[in-house]
Amino acid sequence: MKNQFTRRSVLARLGGAVAGVLSLPAARAAKAAVQKVFVSSGAPRGYDPSKHKWLMCVDVNKCIGCGLCAEACKKENNVPEGPYFRTWIERYIIPKPKPASGETRGEAIVDCPNGGMHGFPEAAIPKDQIEHSFFVPKLCNLCEHSPCVQVCPVGATFDAPDGAVLIDPKYCIGCGFCIQACPYGCRFLSPVTKTAEKCSLCYHRITRGLKPACVEVCPTQARIFGDLKNMAPDDPIQKFYEQNRVQVLKPHLGTNPRVLYAGLDKEVR
Amino acid sequence: MTPDVTNVLVEVLPKFEGYVYPNEAGPHPLWGFLIVLYPYITGLVAGAFIMASLVRVFKVQALEPVYRLSMLTSFSFLLCATLPLLFHLGHPERCFEIMMTPHLTSPMAIFGFVYAWYLMAVLLLELWFDYRYDLVQWSKTTPGFRGIIYRLFTVGVTDESPAATALDAKLGRFLSVVGIPSAFLLHGYVGFIFGSVKANPWWGNVLMPIIFIMSAIVSGIALCVFNYMVLTWIRRRTIDMRCLDTMAMFLFYALVVDAAIEGLDWIHRIYAAEEGFSVMQTMIREKLFYTLNLGQATVGTLIPLLALGSLQLLRKRVPEMIRKRMIGVSALMILVGVLAMRWNVVIGGQLFSKSLRGVMGYKLEFAGVEGWFMGLILLSLPFVILTTLVKLFLSEQLPATSGHVPQGEGAEQAL
Numbered sequence: 001m002k003n004q005f006t007r008r009s010v011l012a013r014l015g016g017a018v019a020g021v022l023s024l025p026a027a028r029a030a031k032a033a034v035q036k037v038f039v040s041s042g043a044p045r046g047y048d049p050s051k052h053k054w055l056m057c058v059d060v061n062k063c064i065g066c067g068l069c070a071e072a073c074k075k076e077n078n079v080p081e082g083p084y085f086r087t088w089i090e091r092y093i094i095p096k097p098k099p100a101s102g103e104t105r106g107e108a109i110v111d112c113p114n115g116g117m118h119g120f121p122e123a124a125i126p127k128d129q130i131e132h133s134f135f136v137p138k139l140c141n142l143c144e145h146s147p148c149v150q151v152c153p154v155g156a157t158f159d160a161p162d163g164a165v166l167i168d169p170k171y172c173i174g175c176g177f178c179i180q181a182c183p184y185g186c187r188f189l190s191p192v193t194k195t196a197e198k199c200s201l202c203y204h205r206i207t208r209g210l211k212p213a214c215v216e217v218c219p220t221q222a223r224i225f226g227d228l229k230n231m232a233p234d235d236p237i238q239k240f241y242e243q244n245r246v247q248v249l250k251p252h253l254g255t256n257p258r259v260l261y262a263g264l265d266k267e268v269r
Numbered sequence: 270m271t272p273d274v275t276n277v278l279v280e281v282l283p284k285f286e287g288y289v290y291p292n293e294a295g296p297h298p299l300w301g302f303l304i305v306l307y308p309y310i311t312g313l314v315a316g317a318f319i320m321a322s323l324v325r326v327f328k329v330q331a332l333e334p335v336y337r338l339s340m341l342t343s344f345s346f347l348l349c350a351t352l353p354l355l356f357h358l359g360h361p362e363r364c365f366e367i368m369m370t371p372h373l374t375s376p377m378a379i380f381g382f383v384y385a386w387y388l389m390a391v392l393l394l395e396l397w398f399d400y401r402y403d404l405v406q407w408s409k410t411t412p413g414f415r416g417i418i419y420r421l422f423t424v425g426v427t428d429e430s431p432a433a434t435a436l437d438a439k440l441g442r443f444l445s446v447v448g449i450p451s452a453f454l455l456h457g458y459v460g461f462i463f464g465s466v467k468a469n470p471w472w473g474n475v476l477m478p479i480i481f482i483m484s485a486i487v488s489g490i491a492l493c494v495f496n497y498m499v500l501t502w503i504r505r506r507t508i509d510m511r512c513l514d515t516m517a518m519f520l521f522y523a524l525v526v527d528a529a530i531e532g533l534d535w536i537h538r539i540y541a542a543e544e545g546f547s548v549m550q551t552m553i554r555e556k557l558f559y560t561l562n563l564g565q566a567t568v569g570t571l572i573p574l575l576a577l578g579s580l581q582l583l584r585k586r587v588p589e590m591i592r593k594r595m596i597g598v599s600a601l602m603i604l605v606g607v608l609a610m611r612w613n614v615v616i617g618g619q620l621f622s623k624s625l626r627g628v629m630g631y632k633l634e635f636a637g638v639e640g641w642f643m644g645l646i647l648l649s650l651p652f653v654i655l656t657t658l659v660k661l662f663l664s665e666q667l668p669a670t671s672g673h674v675p676q677g678e679g680a681e682q683a684l
Contacts, residue, residue: 082295153375154367
């Protein structure tokens with residue numbers, strides 16, 4: 001009987017099989033990547049993400065802790081009730097140091113009742129003992145090197161070309177790895193959809209020329225939203241840059257956030 | 270529940286102290302008891318395989334009686350290794366996306382491939398090469414359904430010539446050599462899943478994969494000791510003391526290296542005292558007091574280290590019965606200690622806020638997917654599979670034919 005399995009034929013078959021196996025995930029990944037940006041993101045048809053670069057700036061000095069932003073976000077994005085927030089406000093109360101303690105300040109008291117949605121109660125210490133008190137709005141930090149995107153096993157969370165970090169809810173397997181990897185506590189596992197959720201910068205709004213809900217309702221303009229690729233000469237972002245020295249949260253982690261803060265304190269993490 | 274009531278509950282009944290990010294204030298940690306079991310079971314797989322490799326690759330003849338038992342242990346635990354992960358997913362039905370469209374920068378995605386490689390290319394093939402000749406023999410002599418099973422497992426390769434068996438042995442050994450780095454990769458990767466999370470100072474640690482590998486080897490050998498002792502007890506045979514002493518010796522040396530690396534990790538953490546050190550102190554003193562100080566350090570490391578270490582020095586002076594008990598109890602304590610270690614890593618890493626300003630609580634519940642009853646079922650499952658495999662492939666009724674079936678009087682008594 002003639003030997004059908006020559007070395008050449010076996011190698012050719014093996015090579016073909018390996019090439020097929022290798023190209024399958026790549027093809028599917030490419031298809032999925034295209035789908036993600038243009039289909040599942042909530043952007044309208046015709047929106048070109050490569051022509052924008054979104055940015056959020058927060059002026060801590062202007063925030064009055066009214067909580068409208070957190071409430072608007074919950075309503076706009078159908079965020080589940082309970083301890084689930086896409087944006088929230090933290091209150092920092094830094095007491096005066098105890099006399100002769102040798103310290104520059106007392107230990108910071110931080111709170112955020114219900115995400116700051118309904119404002120804040122009276123401070124736990126008398127007013128005359130408070131050295132500083134301020135509010136810090138928090139949201140997805142729009143990292144350039146996002147740890148959440150890096151660890152997602154299926155690529156359900158991804159960096160859109162316009163700088164937004166998005167999640168495809170139809171693709172997320174709900175493993176929670178991204179939630180563990182986010183240093184800022186911005187993600188949660190939705191009890192409704194069983195997938196990871198986070199601030200999307202109100203992607204369905206910004207891709208239609210609107211501002212995110214939190215920016216829209218902020219009465220003091222503590223949140224400034226802009227597009228780095230389409231800046232007007234008197235753009236608020238430009239003004240913010242000129243008037244402030246900016247900081248980011250947890251810079252030592254190398255995530256390079258694009259949510260910039262003015263007026264942060266060393267206690268803020 | 271209405272939003273108002275929910276909000277009141279969240280505000281009135283906080284399960285945390287200090288300040289935690291609002292998204293961290295949920296009732297349970299994101300990764301619960303199931304994710305504690307996942308690295309535990311995977312570690313037992315890798316450890317049991319390394320134990321088997323001592324016979325196959327490093328030719329430690331004294332361990333012949335436990336070679337096949339270790340391989341079957343490794344295999345039955347590997348079959349269950351991904352179950353806790355799967356049950357934990359929010360969308361288990363999408364799990365194959367990990368393999369179909371993997372995101373290559375994710376440690377979890379690559380783990381899928383490492384797991385598949387280890388199961389298909391290493392363990393299954395090595396077991397088959399090891400058993401092939403025996404399967405052919407048994408399929409001829411065993412009647413009924415059992416015989417059919419053996420025949421099925423031969424996959425039609427019934428060549429009994431010396432050249433074929435020599436090839437089996439050669440390929441089996443080659444796979445075993447490949448298997449050692451694969452086992453390291455398998456469990457090192459599990460360590461990397463945690464070690465790569467830089468957001469969490471409890472996890473983000475370059476030593477994590479090595480700590481995981483060493484504790485895996487320790488727990489795997491301890492499991493083989495436990496299984497061997499239980500099997501001989503069930504079969505009313507006497508234990509091959511040469512084999513047990515050798516296992517205890519390897520267990521001791523692996524434990525020394527494991528304890529040294531974990532000690533180094535702690536010394537570094539305490540000396541460097543980086544950001545978040547104070548919250549870690551709270552963890553050690555309060556939140557993880559029992560599982561860390563008592564479970565992991567005392568029961569899992571210190572006592573077995575002393576017991577097994579003294580046996581290395583005074584082996585000849587300790588009577589056989591006491592030696593057996595000391596080794597058996599040490600193995601059990603190590604198994605408990607390594608489980609405590611996995612708990613401390615997985616749960617411990619979620620008991621403090623990433624704001625480093627507060628700590629959360631966790632109570633292991635009885636019911637539910639993340640409850641301890643479910644955990645118990647998942648931990649029992651590999652033993653059920655192992656029992657079936659031992660009945661099929663390590664049966665006393667089968668004629669000892671070839672390969673790594675124990676040789677010599679003592680060894681024969683063992684099985």
